[in-house]
Amino acid sequence: xxxxxxxxxxxxxxxxxxxxxxxxxxxxxxxxxxYFDVSQQEYEDLMRAGSHGQYLNANIKGRYxxxxx
Amino acid sequence: xxxxxxFLGTVEDVSGATIRIKLAQATASGLSFIEGQSYRVGQVGGxxxxxLGFVNLYGVISHVGASAVPERLAAIEEQGNRWMTVQLVxxxxxxxxxxxGISQFPTVGDPVNxxxxxxxxxxxxxxxxxxxxxxGRLASANSIPAxxxxxxxxxxxxxxxxxxxxxxxxxxAGLLTALSDSALYPSARILVIDIHGEYGKALAxxxxxxxxxxxxxxxxxxLYIPYWAMTLDELLPVTFGSIENGGDRGAVIDRITELKxxxxxxxxxxxxxxxxxxxxxxxxxxxxxxxxxxxxxxxxTHYEKAGQSQSRDTWALEKDAAGTPVQPGDVMKCIPPRxxxxxxxxxxxxxxxxxxxSLGIGRALDALGSRLRDPRFDFLxxxxxxxxxxxxxxxxxxxxxxxxxxxxxxxxxxxxVSGVPPSIQAELVGSLLRLVYDALxxxxxxxxxxxxxxxxxxxxxxxxxxxxxxxxxxSVAVRRIAKEGRKYGIGxxxxxxRPAEIDPTILSQCGTLFALRLSNSADRGQIRNxxxxxxxxxxxxxxxxxxxxxxxxxxxxxxxxxTLIDRPSAKRRPDSADPKVVVPGSxxxxxxSPGGWNQKRxxxxxxxxxxxxxxxxxxxxxxx
Numbered sequence: 001x002x003x004x005x006x007x008x009x010x011x012x013x014x015x016x017x018x019x020x021x022x023x024x025x026x027x028x029x030x031x032x033x034x035y036f037d038v039s040q041q042e043y044e045d046l047m048r049a050g051s052h053g054q055y056l057n058a059n060i061k062g063r064y065x066x067x068x069x
Numbered sequence: 070x071x072x073x074x075x076f077l078g079t080v081e082d083v084s085g086a087t088i089r090i091k092l093a094q095a096t097a098s099g100l101s102f103i104e105g106q107s108y109r110v111g112q113v114g115g116x117x118x119x120x121l122g123f124v125n126l127y128g129v130i131s132h133v134g135a136s137a138v139p140e141r142l143a144a145i146e147e148q149g150n151r152w153m154t155v156q157l158v159x160x161x162x163x164x165x166x167x168x169x170g171i172s173q174f175p176t177v178g179d180p181v182n183x184x185x186x187x188x189x190x191x192x193x194x195x196x197x198x199x200x201x202x203x204x205g206r207l208a209s210a211n212s213i214p215a216x217x218x219x220x221x222x223x224x225x226x227x228x229x230x231x232x233x234x235x236x237x238x239x240x241x242a243g244l245l246t247a248l249s250d251s252a253l254y255p256s257a258r259i260l261v262i263d264i265h266g267e268y269g270k271a272l273a274x275x276x277x278x279x280x281x282x283x284x285x286x287x288x289x290x291x292l293y294i295p296y297w298a299m300t301l302d303e304l305l306p307v308t309f310g311s312i313e314n315g316g317d318r319g320a321v322i323d324r325i326t327e328l329k330x331x332x333x334x335x336x337x338x339x340x341x342x343x344x345x346x347x348x349x350x351x352x353x354x355x356x357x358x359x360x361x362x363x364x365x366x367x368x369x370t371h372y373e374k375a376g377q378s379q380s381r382d383t384w385a386l387e388k389d390a391a392g393t394p395v396q397p398g399d400v401m402k403c404i405p406p407r408x409x410x411x412x413x414x415x416x417x418x419x420x421x422x423x424x425x426x427s428l429g430i431g432r433a434l435d436a437l438g439s440r441l442r443d444p445r446f447d448f449l450x451x452x453x454x455x456x457x458x459x460x461x462x463x464x465x466x467x468x469x470x471x472x473x474x475x476x477x478x479x480x481x482x483x484x485x486v487s488g489v490p491p492s493i494q495a496e497l498v499g500s501l502l503r504l505v506y507d508a509l510x511x512x513x514x515x516x517x518x519x520x521x522x523x524x525x526x527x528x529x530x531x532x533x534x535x536x537x538x539x540x541x542x543x544s545v546a547v548r549r550i551a552k553e554g555r556k557y558g559i560g561x562x563x564x565x566x567r568p569a570e571i572d573p574t575i576l577s578q579c580g581t582l583f584a585l586r587l588s589n590s591a592d593r594g595q596i597r598n599x600x601x602x603x604x605x606x607x608x609x610x611x612x613x614x615x616x617x618x619x620x621x622x623x624x625x626x627x628x629x630x631x632t633l634i635d636r637p638s639a640k641r642r643p644d645s646a647d648p649k650v651v652v653p654g655s656x657x658x659x660x661x662s663p664g665g666w667n668q669k670r671x672x673x674x675x676x677x678x679x680x681x682x683x684x685x686x687x688x689x690x691x692x693x
Binding site: 001008009010011017020022027028029030031032033034036051052053054055056057058061062065066067069 | 270642654656657658659660661662663668669670671672674688689691692693
């Protein structure tokens with residue numbers, strides 16, 4: 001999956017797979033996580049958010065199932 | 070003299086390679102600036118230079134302060150703490166090179182200088198020299214790269230030792246990244262034995278990964294360790310267990326040799342003659358057939374017929390009404406035939422007797438049978454294309470196995486043994502290493518061999534299988550490589566957090582030590598014993614090293630150096646970071662990762678937990 005670098009204190013890169021609806025996040029500490037069944041809209045909102053870290057914590061964490069990859 | 074800002078003091082005492090230096094009154098401790106660079110004065114682990122005419126002697130500071138004062142002076146010395154103890158390590162002519170060992174000693178009154186960046190550059194050689202690889206920066210001078218000589222690092226073996234969380238795996242990942250740079254070393258060859266599956270991610274683009282349950286979507290390949298390539302001593306512990314009785318052992322040896330021979334007659338293999346076949350020869354045989362034959366020999370019941378000895382013809386198989394056996398048995402599936410119980414009734418002429426076999430390996434045989442049927446052992450007993458048929462025929466031979474491990478396009482091969490049942494891990498790692506060593510040993514004159522294309526074997530978590538008490542295969546194999554590998558281009562890099570648990574004879578063969586933070590005194594003692602330099606002062610620093618800071622001593626470095634190891638980029642960090650209980654971050658800025666006690670709960674689904682457990686695979690099915 002292609003990830004785009006973002007400027008955030010905790011997140012290094014964010015990627016999204018439309019066909020599988022998987023959001024992939026590379027944190028600055030080097031760990032990569034995938035969130036499942038994330039809508040395209042959610043991904044776009046995350047990318048647009050002023051603070052990606054805050055958005056991830058508020059709207060994605062706790063709502064989507066994730067796994068470390 | 071005072072005009073020279075590098076001047077530290079004078080030599081006051083020389084005993085062997087240990088010299089004591091009295092700091093000049095004018096020498097300020099702390100930070101000193103010379104030509105725009107900052108230097109720390111009087112740091113344990115720092116370097117000093119003693120100019121002696123045309124030669125400079127170099128040494129490492131091991132003690133500073135009161136303990137460095139010579140005993141007899143301690144009482145009368147007014148400012149008794151301005152002393153340093155230095156271990157001399159080598160010499161060099163000003164501006165040119167550096168050699169280990171010293172040809173002359175300093176004497177009382179000789180001036181001692183701080184080692185400047187210029188001096189260090191002459192000591193550490195040229196950073197662009199391909200013989201050296203940079204692993205980080207000197208802790209005492211940030212501008213100087215810490216260079217390690219690859220030749221010595223690989224062929225004279227090395228060890229990376231440090232407590233959990235000291236930066237061990239990161240150091241190894243950094244080293245491997247530097248060594249596998251395809252622009253500099255297009256033919257590098259590194260084999261990593263990975264016990265926890267840590268390195269796959271960090272080196273994914275440079276490594277061929279072999280795993281017991283491979284993820285084909287990531288290009289991982291299955292790890293096979295064909296049982297038939299093992300020697301008898303390696304094979305027995307993972308198959309029968311031990312067979313004490315000499316007669317039984319001999320019988321098993323004979324059977325294996327016979328099976329190997331009969332397979333060889335049908336499918337000759339270059340290099341091995343029928344006369345030359347031994348039980349240890351890397352020639353295929355079917356262990357399933359061995360088990361089946363031994364099982365039938367011991368467990369069959371036989372019809373007793375006058376004048377006929379027990380054989381396959383007298384088998385008392387259980388049959389149905391139509392006369393076909395209920396369960397005739399299957400060699401490859403390890404299903405035994407079902408026999409009738411013995412019968413000795415008065416008046417009944419049909420007598421059925423137990424087998425008269427003299428073999429006493431019933432339990433060992435049952436253990437073997439259950440292992441052959443256990444899918445966790447499939448990588449060993451059903452190794453894909455390397456599985457011999459009952460007759461000894463195979464789809465592929467050892468050459469493709471070796472080519473995939475040692476001759477892949479990528480410079481690093483990771484053999485991830487994390488899925489190997491722990492009870493046989495040591496044996497398997499041992500036989501795997503022996504296999505690789507034997508292959509490269511005999512190939513020493515051809516381009517595939519270790520002489521022409523040396524191999525570095527990285528043994529992660531080495532204490533798990535190289536204990537002193539463990540007299541088994543792994544220790545034997547590693548000891549052999551440690552002792553002889555140098556001549557055949559096979560080097561070892563041990564990685565461990567418990568050096569005290571590693572066989573000292575193996576550790577003492579490691580020419581270069583990367584010592585990271587270690588607090589356990591037994592572990593530190595072991596390192597002190599293994600290090601070739603007499604540098605106790607340096608090693609007393611081990612408990613207070615920072616994360617990612619290492620003391621490198623030994624053959625691959627000119628001088629013992631205290632180094633800050635370069636942290637590989639986020640993508641190249643091994644997957645070994647400890648879980649954080651309290652994850653740094655805040656609601657407003659987000660957190661470093663999604664877990665931790667200080668974040669809101671995620672909805673839980675233990676059904677998936679159970680599924681993963683049953684599948685014996687930590688990778689979520691939905692992840693890709």
